[in-house]
Structure formats: C-alpha cells, structure tokens
Amino acid sequence: MGAQVTSIKLSISGLTKRYGSFVALHPTDLEVAEGEFLTLLGPSGSGKTTLLSMIAGLSVPDGGRLLINDRDVTYGAPYERDIGMVFQNYALFPHMTIAENIAFPLKMRKVDRATATSRAQEALELVHLPHVAGRFPKELSGGQQQRIALARCLVYKPSIVLMDEPLGALDKKLREQMQLEIKRIHRESGTTIVYVTHDQEEAMTMSDRICLMNGGRIEQLGSPGDLYFRPRTPFVADFLGESNLLQGAVTQAESGQAEVVLAGTGTAIRASTYQPLSAGAAVRVMVRPQNIVVGSASDQQSFTGRVLDTMITGGLTKLYLSAAQISNEPIVLSFPTSVNSQDLSVGSTVAFGWASSDAVAVPEQS
Amino acid sequence: MSAAPAYRPVWLKPAMMVAPLILTFLVLLIYPVGQLLLLSVFSEGSFTLGKYKQLFSSSVYIDTMLITLKISLITALLSIIGGYPVAYLVSSLHKDRKSRWIFWVLLSFWTSFLVRAFAWIVMLGRNGVINQLLLALGLQDTPSNMLYSFGAVLVGMVHALMPLAVLTMLSVMENIDRNLPRAALTLGARPGTAFWRVYFPLSMPGVAAGAIMVFVTAVGFFIVPQLLGGRKETMITQLIIEQVLQVMNWGFAGSISVLLLVVVLVVFVVYDKVLGLSTMTGEQSEKTIRSQGPARHIADGLLGFLGSVSDRLFALMPRARRREQQQGDSVPLRLAVVVILFFLSIPALLMIPISFAGKSELGWPPQGFSLQYYQEMLASPLWLSATIRSFVVGLFAALASMVIGTPVAFLLVRGRVRGKALLLGFVLSPLIIPRIIIAVGMFYFFSSVGLVGTSLGLILGHTVIATPYVVMTMMAVLRNYDVRLDQAAQSLGARPWQTLRHVTFPIIAAGLTSSFLFAFATSFDELTIALFSAGGLSSTLPKQFWDEVTLQVSPVIAAVSTCLFVFIGILITCADWLRRRTSV
Numbered sequence: 001m002g003a004q005v006t007s008i009k010l011s012i013s014g015l016t017k018r019y020g021s022f023v024a025l026h027p028t029d030l031e032v033a034e035g036e037f038l039t040l041l042g043p044s045g046s047g048k049t050t051l052l053s054m055i056a057g058l059s060v061p062d063g064g065r066l067l068i069n070d071r072d073v074t075y076g077a078p079y080e081r082d083i084g085m086v087f088q089n090y091a092l093f094p095h096m097t098i099a100e101n102i103a104f105p106l107k108m109r110k111v112d113r114a115t116a117t118s119r120a121q122e123a124l125e126l127v128h129l130p131h132v133a134g135r136f137p138k139e140l141s142g143g144q145q146q147r148i149a150l151a152r153c154l155v156y157k158p159s160i161v162l163m164d165e166p167l168g169a170l171d172k173k174l175r176e177q178m179q180l181e182i183k184r185i186h187r188e189s190g191t192t193i194v195y196v197t198h199d200q201e202e203a204m205t206m207s208d209r210i211c212l213m214n215g216g217r218i219e220q221l222g223s224p225g226d227l228y229f230r231p232r233t234p235f236v237a238d239f240l241g242e243s244n245l246l247q248g249a250v251t252q253a254e255s256g257q258a259e260v261v262l263a264g265t266g267t268a269i270r271a272s273t274y275q276p277l278s279a280g281a282a283v284r285v286m287v288r289p290q291n292i293v294v295g296s297a298s299d300q301q302s303f304t305g306r307v308l309d310t311m312i313t314g315g316l317t318k319l320y321l322s323a324a325q326i327s328n329e330p331i332v333l334s335f336p337t338s339v340n341s342q343d344l345s346v347g348s349t350v351a352f353g354w355a356s357s358d359a360v361a362v363p364e365q366s
Numbered sequence: 367m368s369a370a371p372a373y374r375p376v377w378l379k380p381a382m383m384v385a386p387l388i389l390t391f392l393v394l395l396i397y398p399v400g401q402l403l404l405l406s407v408f409s410e411g412s413f414t415l416g417k418y419k420q421l422f423s424s425s426v427y428i429d430t431m432l433i434t435l436k437i438s439l440i441t442a443l444l445s446i447i448g449g450y451p452v453a454y455l456v457s458s459l460h461k462d463r464k465s466r467w468i469f470w471v472l473l474s475f476w477t478s479f480l481v482r483a484f485a486w487i488v489m490l491g492r493n494g495v496i497n498q499l500l501l502a503l504g505l506q507d508t509p510s511n512m513l514y515s516f517g518a519v520l521v522g523m524v525h526a527l528m529p530l531a532v533l534t535m536l537s538v539m540e541n542i543d544r545n546l547p548r549a550a551l552t553l554g555a556r557p558g559t560a561f562w563r564v565y566f567p568l569s570m571p572g573v574a575a576g577a578i579m580v581f582v583t584a585v586g587f588f589i590v591p592q593l594l595g596g597r598k599e600t601m602i603t604q605l606i607i608e609q610v611l612q613v614m615n616w617g618f619a620g621s622i623s624v625l626l627l628v629v630v631l632v633v634f635v636v637y638d639k640v641l642g643l644s645t646m647t648g649e650q651s652e653k654t655i656r657s658q659g660p661a662r663h664i665a666d667g668l669l670g671f672l673g674s675v676s677d678r679l680f681a682l683m684p685r686a687r688r689r690e691q692q693q694g695d696s697v698p699l700r701l702a703v704v705v706i707l708f709f710l711s712i713p714a715l716l717m718i719p720i721s722f723a724g725k726s727e728l729g730w731p732p733q734g735f736s737l738q739y740y741q742e743m744l745a746s747p748l749w750l751s752a753t754i755r756s757f758v759v760g761l762f763a764a765l766a767s768m769v770i771g772t773p774v775a776f777l778l779v780r781g782r783v784r785g786k787a788l789l790l791g792f793v794l795s796p797l798i799i800p801r802i803i804i805a806v807g808m809f810y811f812f813s814s815v816g817l818v819g820t821s822l823g824l825i826l827g828h829t830v831i832a833t834p835y836v837v838m839t840m841m842a843v844l845r846n847y848d849v850r851l852d853q854a855a856q857s858l859g860a861r862p863w864q865t866l867r868h869v870t871f872p873i874i875a876a877g878l879t880s881s882f883l884f885a886f887a888t889s890f891d892e893l894t895i896a897l898f899s900a901g902g903l904s905s906t907l908p909k910q911f912w913d914e915v916t917l918q919v920s921p922v923i924a925a926v927s928t929c930l931f932v933f934i935g936i937l938i939t940c941a942d943w944l945r946r947r948t949s950v
Contacts, residue, residue: 056552078551091549095567104563108554152553162552 006033008070009159009192010055015064015074017050024050026217027064032160032194037186039195041203042213043239049164051213052196056085056162069159079108084153086163090145092137098124098148099133105156123155124148126185143174147181154189163195167202179205200240204228212236230274234362237286242334244292245284246327250361253277258361260285267326269301271359282364289318291358292333294350302353305331307346312337319344321352380783383773387793387833390770394830395796398807403627405810406620417621427605431625434601437516437591438584441523442531445580446573448524448706449531453572455703456532457539465942467707468536472942474710475529476934478891480911481927483593485713486522487513487919488720490594493729495716514596522590527583528710531576538572558676562669578637582630586800589893593915602626603802610806610898623803630800714931721924728921739925749926752910756890759821759906763828764836764885768878771833771885775840780849794834801894804830809898819901827899828889836885843877880944887937 010032017025025047032038040048053059055066057078066074073081084105092101099120106116124130127147137145146166153161166182167175183206186193197203203210204224212219212227212235220227220236231237234245248260251268258273260283271285305321308330312318317337320330333352344350406417421427456467474482489495490512497509512518542565550560588603595601602622609619716730724734743749774793778786796804808827809818817823847870855869856862871878893908900909907930915923 058548058551077556078548079554079556081552083552085549085552087545087549089543089545091543091545093546093550093564093568104550104555105553108550108559156554 006035008032009034009036009068010194011065011067011070012051012055013065015051015054015061015066017047017054017059018062023216025054028218030211030218030221032192034192035190037183037193037195037206037208039197039203039207039210040213041197041200041210041239042219043198045215046213047216048196048198048211048213050216052162052164052194055160055194056083057081082159084156084158084161086146086149086153086161086166088165088168090137090149090166092145092148092152094137096136097133098129098135098137098140101137101148102152102155105152109156119155120151123151126154126188127151127181142170143178146170146178150182150185154185154191157189157191160192160194163193165196165198167197167199175202182206204240212239214239230360231286231362232275233365234284234286235365237284237360237362242289242332244287244289244327244331245362246287248283248285248361250277250279250281250283252279253281253361257356258283260361262326264328265324265326267303269326269359270356271361272357273361275363277361277363283361284364286360286362287354287358289332289334290316292331292352292354294319294333294335294344294352301356301359302351304349304351307344307348307350309346310344319350321350323352380777380781383777383781384789386770387774390826390833391792391795391830394808394811394826395799395804398811399799399803400807402616402620402803402807402810403624404620405617406624409617417617420618421621421625427602427622427625430600430602430605431629433599434585434603435629437519437523437599437601438581438587440520441527441584442577442581444520444524445528445531446535446577448709449528449535449576450569450573451699451702452532452706453535453539454569455699457536457542458544467703469939469942470707470711471529471532472938473935474525474714475533476887476891476938477714478908478911478930478934479526479589480891480893480908480915481714481717481930482526483522483590484911484915484919484923484927485717486518486525486594487915488728488924489713489716490518490521491728491919493727495730498730513594514599516595516599519591519595519599522594523584523587525710525713526587526590527580528706530583531580534576534579535569535572538575539569542568556673556677557680558678559670559673562673562676566669566672567665574637574640578633581633582798582800585626585630585633586802588802589912603800606802606806607897610809616806616810619806623800623806626800627803630798634798714927717924717927717931721921721928723921723924728919728924739921742922743925743929746922748905748910749907749922752905752907755821755824755905756907759824759828760886760889762821762825763832763889764882766825766829767832767836767885768882770829771836772840772878772881775837775844778837779841779844793837796830797834801831805894805898808895812899818899823899824896824906827895828892831892831895832885832888835888836881839881839884840877843874843881847874876944880941883937883941883944887934887941891934 008031010030012028012030014027014029015025016023016027028047028051030051040051042048050059054061055068057073057076057080061074064074065072068081068083078085092098093104096104099117102120102123103116106119111119121130121133124133127150129144129147129151132140132144132148137148140148149166150161163182167178170178179202182193185191195203195206207224209221209223210227211221214235219239220232222230227236227240231240237243237245246260246269247263248269249263250258251261252259253273253276256272256274258271258277259268260271261268262285269285271283273283277283303323303325305323305325308320308322310317310319313334315337316334318332318334320332323331331352407413407415409416452467452471456464456471459467491497492509492511494512496512497506500506501509546568547560547565550564551557555563586603588601588607591599591601592604602625606619606622606626609615609622719732720728720730721739722735722737723732724736724738725732727733771793774789777783778790778793783789805827808823812818812823812827817826851869851873852865855865860868891908892906893912896906896909897912900906905913907926911923911926911930914920
C-alpha cells in the first residue's frame, strides 16, 4: 500500500450486538477505505453476517458507532445510509422486470424516468446483460440473476456495496467465473465493497483485505498474504489453507527467529515469528504442506517419516506421513503430481524437511 | 429368478388409485347436482322454462340475490381488511411463536358456525355483553335492539369467515421472501413504499384467493342470516331451504340453485380471467406478473401514492417507533392483531361462563353458578342420541374419505400423470359448488333410493364433503416426505408393500391421523346436508342444535356450545400437534 491519502468510507468503533445473553458481536472496530474490497470471512456463527446487517441498517446495534462517509448512521434506517446490498438469494423483485428492478433505486431517489431508463441500460451493459431488460427475474439463470442484483446496486453508485455470500447458491465453475466478474466490475466501477463469505479461497482470490472473524470477534485483519503467511493465531493458520500445526514451547526468541521444542517429542526446531515471543510461551508451529520437501538439503531441518497414505488430488499429490520425531499426528505434505512421484508407496520410509523461514511460530490463544 | 417381469399395464395403477374417488363423486355429487339442475328445466318429462319465469317474474328472488351479493361482497372486503394484518404478522414470525398465534385463528376456523352465530345472539341480545358494556360506559340509556339487523348479520358473517381469509392469505404470504422488502429498504425505499410497492403486490394473489373463498362461501351461507338477520337480510340459500323443506317445490329449489351456481361460476370465471385460477394454490401466475398497459400504470401510481402517504405517517411517529416499523413488526401492528384475534375468539369463550349460570336468561354478567344446563343436556335423549350419531357418522365418513382420498393425494404428489390440475379441480369441487346445492341434490337423490334419515346416507354425504380436506392435508404431508427414504428402503431389499408398511407409513402416520381428525371435524360440524338428509327424528348434533336454536334460544344451547367448543379445541390441538410433528 502506498502513502496516498484515501478517504475512509466506513468507520466502525465499538460496535456490538447481543441476542439475549448471547453476544453475536463483541465490541468491534473496523475501517474501510474508498475503493477497497474487504471480505468478512469466518465460519458460520462467527458474527460476520451480524456485522454486515448492522452496516446495512437491517439490525440495530446494542452499542458502538457506525460512520458512513463520516456521517453517523449507527441507528439510521437502511434507506438513509447510501449503501447497496446484494442478498444471498439476490432478492430480485419477482413482480418487476429486470429493467424495473434496476430502475427501482433510481425511482426511490426521484430520478426522472428517461434518465433512469438510460442509467439502467448502462448498468446492464456493465454486467454484460444488455438484452434481458424486458424479462422477469425467474426467466434468468442463477448467474444472470446474480449479475442483475449487482447491477441494481451499482446503478445508483452507493458509497458502499455490501454482499452477503452472493455466490453461495452457484456451482463451483460458475462461482469462479463470477468471482472474476465481480473483481472486474469492482475495478471498473471503483466501488467500495464489503463482502461476506465463509469460503476462504473466495476471500483470498477477491479481497484487498480480509477480516477473519471467529466467535463474534475479529481474529485478524490484513491482506490475504498477511493472513496466509503471517497468521497471528492458530485459528487463522488453520482456517486459511491447509497447514500442519505442531505443538511446542519457545526456548529462545530474537529478531523474528524462535527456537521451539516440540511437545511430547523434545525435538528442537527453528521457526520464524512475527510477534514478540518470550521463552516458555506455548506456540503452534505452522508448516504449509506445499513447503515440506521430500528428500534432504543442507539449509533445511530434516526428519524421517513413514508413508501412511498417498493421494493424487489433481495437480497436487498429497502424502500423509507418520513422524514420531515431531508429532503424534500425521504430517501432510504436498507436491506437484508427476509420473515420478508414484513410487512413494505406503509403508516406505522417506526423508523430508522444510526451510526454517517456512515454519511460523504462532502463539497459542490463552 | 423369473426370466421376465410380470406384465403390468402402466395405466392400471393410477386409474385404480383415482377410481374410488371419481366413482363416489360421480354418484354422490355430479349425478345429484346434475339432476337437480335438470329438474329446474324439466317438468313431468318435458322441457320447460316455467320455473325460471316464476323466478324472474317476482322481484323477491332477484332482490334476495342482490342482498346476498351485497352482504357477501362487504363480508369479503371486511374479512380481507381485518385478516390481512393477522396473516402479515403471523407469516413473519418464527415457528414456535407462529403456532401460538395461529392457534387462535385455527380455533375459531374450526369452531362450528352454529356455535359462533349463537354466541353473537347472546352477545348482541338485550341483556348481552355489548348492551351491558354500552350502558356501563354511559353511551346509551336503554338497551338497544341490535339483533336481527344488517349490522348483526355483517358482524356474524365477518366473524364466521375471517379465519378462512386469514388462512388463505397466510399460505401465500408464507412464501413471500422477507428479504424482498428489506432489499427495497437498502435500495432507498422508505418502509411504507417498500410495503406498498414490493410486499403488497406480491401478496395480491393471497388477497384475491382469500376474497374469492370468502365471497363464494358467503354467497351460500344461511346460518348467520337466519339466526342474526331479519326479514330484510334473507339470503338466497334460505329461500332454497324454504322451497325444499316447507313448500316442497324441488324444481323451483333447483332453479334458485342454478341462479346461485351461475353467480358462483361467473365469479370464478372473472377471477380466472383477471388473475388466473392457479393463484388459488398460492403460485404466482403469469397473468398477475404480465399485466401491462394502462392498468399497470394506474396500479403503479396508486401504490406509489399509498407508499408516500404511509411514509409521511411513519415520519410523524417518534424515532424509536420508526425503527421498529422497518423491522416489519411494530407495536401498533401487534395491537391491531390482538384486537382482531380477540374479536374472533371472544364470543365462543364468553359462552363458557354463561353456560354455568344459575338463571336462565343468557344475560351478562351471568348470575350464580350451576350445572343445571349440563344436567339438562345430558338428561335429554335428543341431545344424547344426536351426539352418538354425530360420532358414528363422523368416524365412518372420516374413514371413508381417507380411503378414497389418500391414494389420490399420493397420485397428485408423486404420480407422473397428465391432467393433474384437472384432477385437483375435480377433487376440490365439493368446496367450490355451494354446499346447499350439493345438499339439496343429495336429498333428492337419497329420497329416491331410500337413504334419507339413515346414517349411511349421512356418511356418504359427509364423505364427499370431507374428502377435499383429506386430499389437501395429505398432499401437504406427502410433499414434506422425502421420497429418497422409500428408494433407500427398496435398495435395501424391501418390496413395495414392505416399504409402505415399514418406512412410509410409520413416518406419515401422524399426518394420516391429523388428516383423519380434520375429516372427522368436518363431518362433525356439518349442518347443510344433515339439515335435509338426517330425517326428522334421529338427527346429528349440528342438526339438533339448529332445530333447538331456531325454535328458542335456551341456556342449554350455551352448555352444548361450550362442550362443542372445548371438544373442537382439543381436536385442533391434537391435529395441529401431529401435523407439526410430521413437518419438522
């Protein structure tokens, strides 16, 4: 990120929501810059949808402040907020044509009919569906309805577009296509988008920043790379991408390097760290499967293990190893599938290792 | 293993499943009604329009028809206006809270029309609750005559039919995506506009279906105008009854029936032309969506106007209120719904204290406490035999309608046959044809085969009436049933009948029971057919009730009403509990 000054579109401080004694969202702070694509990611029940619906004004917070364009709208009605929302099931009005659906927000804003029609047509062109204006929602495919829902939001250029698991109902192939489509539209329109999903791959693909939520709190907020390479908690390491998490305790730590003794085995390994750690701290050492290499090399920490299972998942082959030296649980590693990799039969012993920069020590949650 | 599977004609199975129902309806519904209609144009074997000349020569019949239409129209209108908020609120609630509210609608829906009309006689009487209330409030000095008036009939009619309007609208509103008005809010619409431009147009099929159901039922109504109306509020059905029971002029009764039937059919045809009959089942029809041109522009303008008016009204409310408003669940709405449900339930509930009163004047407040009317009721051989007969008839009619209705429900839900819509229409025809026409036709038919005054005749008649309810409830049960369970059973080696016995049946048993209870309740509460076919001496409970209440208004009837009300309450609770247990 450069040093250019961007204006803050959405600013949340101390926002909280309770249902009876259940806290759906603990006091939360968050800022979203103009033109940013921010994803609220998390398992179900993590509070991401609660947060989104409070931003939309569809549920009322129990505390905190919410500013859109520097205007306090904490308790404002949805129609006063200058937001657009794409619902999970699109929420297109079944009794209106596509053109009427898209023109609806303009009509609410008292835009005159001719302007509304031409702007609706422009929005349809933006989503590459200029020919469906006269049709009704149920005559369109899921992917098309999705784009119309987006066009209906973009047509009045709201400050923020909120999207609630918009691709949840689509099949894998269409979903990937729509991810690219939404990225393109985001780029072309320059809109600020707050996007909710539980699909970590989707979040990685699309976002400028990811706000990973868990148990009604923000677990970590940062770029996809931040979260992937520098997780702050074991939850983050586990949620984003596959990882081996080895239990251990820090014996020594300085300038981003730590020495960790693995629990139960006593093996000492070196790991990178992005947080201040003190000796004795309980940590998990995260090693990504694709960073574990079969064979041994000089700058690596090397171990041996017995092959429990191998499986070709497509482009990658996964290998499950039992390595009592470092963990009681199987270690998973992966490498590009090739004809030569087939001779790692079950039961054979292999040497493996990783570069210490690929091992990251993450403090256990207290 | 045999070399080739046994040959089984494909047509055999579906045909066998519908045959009993179709035969029953042909003999007990189509033939008698057809005969009655023919009777109106044939006299001593030759074609004549004499009956119709008589019909149109005097203004009495046309005037009565006009009054009937007027009362029915206002009833439909008021039922919709009152029922809409109830259906709106109930459809927005979560499961368990929903069933608590809807219980009161169901309770009054299934409480006998007779009990409810009688309750209004008591409420509106000179010493009734309403007069006492007005006196106590100082709004009047002497009790006024409220009974036997247009107003009394309207109150009774709306009270009788509003639950039907609520339930019909509810079935449509439950299918409206609640995210749609919310989406409208995020797009900049204020709550009033979101309601009128998005929610209301989507609920229109329910409104239309509710209105037509209420209207058609009201047109064929006689209990309320007979008990609460005066001479000026006579409705067309009362004339038919008079012709059959007093004048014994069947042919003329037939021609009045034709007039009634024609009116009902015209209403249905107009409805179909404007909205499409498919909306009756709660589906969005192409017609409602597709309508274009000036009508649409007018509607658009009107809805926009209503929206902005409502928004101005909301803007007057305090801010906290407004926030509730946009969640679609506000205090004023709840209050309105409570008032309406109170109106629906209170008359029957007030029967309870009155039935335990010590003095025999049916006034309010009830004086003293005694069980004398219950003793009187139990001591009366008339009430006792009527009760026994109602139970016997109800049980057998419910069984019979289950036997002929269930296979058809299976076929309609699971079968891949053509003409399903037609079949469904045929099955539901006893609900569409005014009950009085069916009753008179059956009476004529039964008298020619010696079934009048027999339990068998009543059972047959009630079977026809109860079958549509059985098919509808069973269809709902079967739609919720996962067919893959059957397939799983068969893949595990179960033969079709084993599958039915060990898998399908145990799972839908509760649904079957609840559908049986609904059928039983339908028969147990049936008056129109019993009025003619029950014969003089041994009547059913509703017939006995009717004979008593038209003769004199006695406190014993309050006791009977209380018993019926409690009994139906228990029945509904059981049936609803069973239904919900199957649907989760």
